[in-house]
Amino acid sequence: MIENSRIKLSRIGIIITILLTPIMIFLFGICLPKLPSSNILHDAFWADKISNSKKYDIVVIGDSRIYRGINPLIISQITASKTVNYGFSAAGLDSSLIYSALEQLDTNGKKIAVFGITPSAFTQEASKNEHFKSLKRISDKDLWIRKNIYPFLGGFNSYSLSEIKKAFNHEAYYQDCQADGFIYSYKVPSDSMAAINSYIDYFKRTSISELQQSNFLDLIKKLESKGIKCFAFRVPVSLPMATLESKIFDFETFKIKLESAGAHWISIPQNGFNSYDGSHLTGPSANKLSRILGDSILNYH
Amino acid sequence: MLFNSLPFLAFLALFFGIWPLVKHKNTSKWLWICCMSAVFYGWWDWRFLFLLFFTGAIDYFTGKFILKFPRQKKFWLWLSLTTNLLSLVIFKYSGWLASIIDNGFATFNIHISFKSWIPEFTLILPVGISFYTFNSMSYTIDLYRGKTKPAENILHFFAFISFFPHLVAGPIIRAKDILQQLTKPIQTNSVQIFHGIRICIWGLFQKMVLADNIAVLVNDQFNHVGEHSDSAQWWICMLAFAFQIYFDFNGYSTIARGIAKLCGIHFRLNFNQPYFAHSFQNFWQRWHISLSSFFRDYVYISLGGNRKGRLRTNLNLWITMLLSGIWHGANFTFVVWGALHALYLSIERFIIKQRLIINNKPVKTLFNFFLIFIPVLVAWTFFRAKDIHEAFYIIQCLFSFNFELSLKELLISNAVFWLIIGIANEYILFNKFKLIHSKSPIFQAVLICFLIALIIYFRGPEQQFIYFQF
Numbered sequence: 001m002i003e004n005s006r007i008k009l010s011r012i013g014i015i016i017t018i019l020l021t022p023i024m025i026f027l028f029g030i031c032l033p034k035l036p037s038s039n040i041l042h043d044a045f046w047a048d049k050i051s052n053s054k055k056y057d058i059v060v061i062g063d064s065r066i067y068r069g070i071n072p073l074i075i076s077q078i079t080a081s082k083t084v085n086y087g088f089s090a091a092g093l094d095s096s097l098i099y100s101a102l103e104q105l106d107t108n109g110k111k112i113a114v115f116g117i118t119p120s121a122f123t124q125e126a127s128k129n130e131h132f133k134s135l136k137r138i139s140d141k142d143l144w145i146r147k148n149i150y151p152f153l154g155g156f157n158s159y160s161l162s163e164i165k166k167a168f169n170h171e172a173y174y175q176d177c178q179a180d181g182f183i184y185s186y187k188v189p190s191d192s193m194a195a196i197n198s199y200i201d202y203f204k205r206t207s208i209s210e211l212q213q214s215n216f217l218d219l220i221k222k223l224e225s226k227g228i229k230c231f232a233f234r235v236p237v238s239l240p241m242a243t244l245e246s247k248i249f250d251f252e253t254f255k256i257k258l259e260s261a262g263a264h265w266i267s268i269p270q271n272g273f274n275s276y277d278g279s280h281l282t283g284p285s286a287n288k289l290s291r292i293l294g295d296s297i298l299n300y301h
Numbered sequence: 302m303l304f305n306s307l308p309f310l311a312f313l314a315l316f317f318g319i320w321p322l323v324k325h326k327n328t329s330k331w332l333w334i335c336c337m338s339a340v341f342y343g344w345w346d347w348r349f350l351f352l353l354f355f356t357g358a359i360d361y362f363t364g365k366f367i368l369k370f371p372r373q374k375k376f377w378l379w380l381s382l383t384t385n386l387l388s389l390v391i392f393k394y395s396g397w398l399a400s401i402i403d404n405g406f407a408t409f410n411i412h413i414s415f416k417s418w419i420p421e422f423t424l425i426l427p428v429g430i431s432f433y434t435f436n437s438m439s440y441t442i443d444l445y446r447g448k449t450k451p452a453e454n455i456l457h458f459f460a461f462i463s464f465f466p467h468l469v470a471g472p473i474i475r476a477k478d479i480l481q482q483l484t485k486p487i488q489t490n491s492v493q494i495f496h497g498i499r500i501c502i503w504g505l506f507q508k509m510v511l512a513d514n515i516a517v518l519v520n521d522q523f524n525h526v527g528e529h530s531d532s533a534q535w536w537i538c539m540l541a542f543a544f545q546i547y548f549d550f551n552g553y554s555t556i557a558r559g560i561a562k563l564c565g566i567h568f569r570l571n572f573n574q575p576y577f578a579h580s581f582q583n584f585w586q587r588w589h590i591s592l593s594s595f596f597r598d599y600v601y602i603s604l605g606g607n608r609k610g611r612l613r614t615n616l617n618l619w620i621t622m623l624l625s626g627i628w629h630g631a632n633f634t635f636v637v638w639g640a641l642h643a644l645y646l647s648i649e650r651f652i653i654k655q656r657l658i659i660n661n662k663p664v665k666t667l668f669n670f671f672l673i674f675i676p677v678l679v680a681w682t683f684f685r686a687k688d689i690h691e692a693f694y695i696i697q698c699l700f701s702f703n704f705e706l707s708l709k710e711l712l713i714s715n716a717v718f719w720l721i722i723g724i725a726n727e728y729i730l731f732n733k734f735k736l737i738h739s740k741s742p743i744f745q746a747v748l749i750c751f752l753i754a755l756i757i758y759f760r761g762p763e764q765q766f767i768y769f770q771f
Contacts, residue, residue, distance in 0.1 A: 003492075010495035013742030017498065017749050024750040028758050141344070145307055158760045160514075160715040 033167035037175035045177035047146035050135040055106035057081035062116030063091040078294030085181030092126030119249035125206035184283040187276035192238040195279035224262035233266040238278040302344040331460035338463035349427040381441040397631030429469030440476035449477035466557040472571040472591035487565035497562035504555030512549035513761025518716030
């Protein structure tokens with residue numbers, strides 16, 4: 001008798017659980033603030049980027065300033081060439097990253113490689129290419145799940161206290177993962193000095209390597225001899241950041257060395273762009289930079 | 302395949318989709334368990350399935366020979382033990398042992414690299430090897446001692462060995478507990494199903510919300526050990542780790558119990574609120590119970606236990622704890638961790654147990670905290686540190702009482718918030734108010750739904766279960 005009533009009560013419990021779970025998830029969903037970007041979609045984006053088997057005419061290579069600063073769609077429209085953004089966080093311009101990027105080039109296409117030059121791309125720390133390599137280590141099964149299942153789960157973001165606090169304070173870091181490797185980003189409120197201190201700390205920990213630079217220049221020579229046209233440019237940043245970077249890296253000398261290696265240097269004016277943290281461009285500025293790059297590539301040809 | 306992953310959800314749907322059709326006949330039930338467990342294990346690396354089936358087959362047949370040739374049963378037992386321990390040595394300890402030998406030679410200026418001679422394949426640690434070899438060994442030892450009945454056939458045996466809920470991270474189950482359950486007709490009623498769902502969700506909450514969120518603080522601190530010297534920061538970090546590993550491993554064991562319960566099979570409790578322990582001995586009766594009892598029954602008692610005088614008792618204790626430390630990993634840090642616990646237990650036996658009998662409850666609780674919990678916390682330093690030097694640096698920081706930094710930012714961090722919630726859950730909600738055992742099904746259903754929503758919206762960054770590396 002007691003056992004029967006326990007069975008009955010448990011059955012009620014199971015039914016309530018089944019009915020109430022979607023309601024509870026829905027209630028949480030509407031009560032929690034909307035997040036400016038989805039971490040699940042981010043995972044899907046990076047999985048797509050690291051395992052992209054499509055072929056392109058132009059590949060833009062670099063660090064986070066590239067994947068936040070270059071919109072390949074705009075370059076594609078201007079140059080009428082398929083373009084992909086191959087930027088990764090804290091990336092170093094070493095052979096592992098560059099050869100992997102070049103695999104994206106269509107052997108029958110225009111074969112253009114565009115490099116975003118930043119001082120940090122030649123540091124010992126950046127040469128580890130930790131972000132890029134960690135993505136490369138993801139198993140095929142996990143990549144498949146991230147690419148094919150995660151896009152449907154974008155609404156189920158995980159929240160942290162700081163994110164909720166920021167949302168209630170109307171602070172947000174908008175990161176919209178777009179096609180072909182670009183993240184349209186901006187921050188509210190923006191602070192063009194935000195990255196300066198961490199950048200100074202970064203260069204206390206690590207230094208620019210001459211070897212990395214000469215390896216890069218040798219690689220450019222090789223690529224040019226193989227018929228891959230190389231372009232390079234200095235990624236615009238905020239004025240204080242540009243001043244700081246000019247002190248730690250001689251862009252003029254590097255430009256001359258690059259040109260003598262066969263690459264074409266695209267001069268980008270350092271003013272006229274907005275950065276939300278001093279280091280990364282806002283979405284509209286990224287589009288503007290992409291237009292300048294597209295025009296330069298088109299005019300060169 | 303992780304319990305907290307999408308593929309596992311699909312796997313579980315497939316398993317339980319077919320389970321009602323196969324659970325009534327032993328052969329089909331065992332075959333289904335074996336096949337699905339092979340998929341579960343092979344999802345990580347199918348190459349190591351051979352090891353699982355090889356050591357399993359040896360144990361099954363040696364078990365048969367133990368019964369068939371009782372005069373030679375000692376030989377068959379040793380064959381089984383040697384095979385299992387050898388596979389552990391090759392796949393878990395060969396790299397470590399080779400580097401010890403290399404370093405030994407290097408001190409005499411002889412530079413030989415034994416490590417480079419080891420085939421690369423054997424340097425990969427097969428997931429769960431320490432767990433399934435122990436499960437398997439318990440079968441032959443129990444058969445030898447006449448404490449269990451033999452498996453009906455090889456399928457029955459492999460269903461016990463490979464049953465996926467316990468396969469890769471325990472709990473270590475005994476043949477005598479499970480073999481019989483697998484032969485009985487399985488009748489799962491609503492009470493068991495509801496209980497199974499409840500503990501699965503509770504385990505997932507412990508792992509995905511509590512452990513994974515707390516892990517952010519611990520990992521960040523341990524990734525930059527040299528940059529942190531503040532004592533308070535390290536005490537918070539070690540407190541966080543103590544609860545991270547508890548929620549992580551207890552979470553896994555709880556999910557495993559829940560899934561087994563849904564299959565109509567009962568696993569024993571693997572954790573029983575260990576941080577409530579009133580002695581070190583009691584701590585080991587509450588922490589990773591399946592492993593502690595394995596070492597107690599098969600090592601400590603086999604060595605003579607406490608029957609051969611004080612000195613021998615302590616020697617047996619040290620051997621058992623050192624083996625338990627090495628079982629966890631091929632690193633001196635685990636040896637020191639085991640040695641520290643052996644030391645605690647020895648001291649407890651000789652001094653504390655005899656002198657401190659306190660009847661006042663609050664004073665007793667305070668004493669327990671300082672005399673049990675703090676030493677356990679210090680021992681965890683060795684468990685988590687990547688080497689001995691790192692562990693000693695942290696211990697130096699802990700006891701330098703150097704409070705330089707403002708802890709405001711740390712204390713309002715997400716990880717600390719979930720740490721407080723976790724501790725409150727453990728000490729107040731589930732201990733004082735027995736929430737998880739509440740009689741009202743409506744309350745329990747609402748609690749499950751609430752926990753599911755928390756898991757979906759407040760899960761931490763996905764981390765592998767800590768005990769997968771063992």
